[in-house]
Amino acid sequence: AGQEGDEIFLNRIRHGATRDGRVYMPPFEGILSQEAMWTIRSWLETVRED
Template structure:
């Protein structure tokens, strides 16, 4: 039985779309983040941002934002956009209100099946929470 050319084209488009999801992050090389001005938070995942005002290291919030801005630029902006303003292919991180701290740390450390890489072997927890602090400092979209 002959397969129609339109069915072949549809299958080809589907395969291309699937490949773009798999290769969506391209050849990602994590960039180091200088966290020397902040305390080492260890390896056991904290479930709340320690740099948020009112938390254990809240007095370091401004420094964490500065470190996080650099960390975000080197590790996240390529996919999530400058200042977290996504172009639409990845989530706009300023709008993710359902991402509580526990969800955030687990997502960044473990990655996703949809293409976000795991950063647990390339970014320490201090860098990850600094990036979270930076994201929280950005103005929300109007």
């Protein structure tokens, strides 16, 4: 987590994620507000398994 994790998360949620041409996460920039993105990030931190 931490700042590095925040940067990775924001890049992925804004621009999406693809590997070998397969979409693993669509881009959400322009669909979700920044507040919604941070709400999702905060929730993910509460359910993360170590």
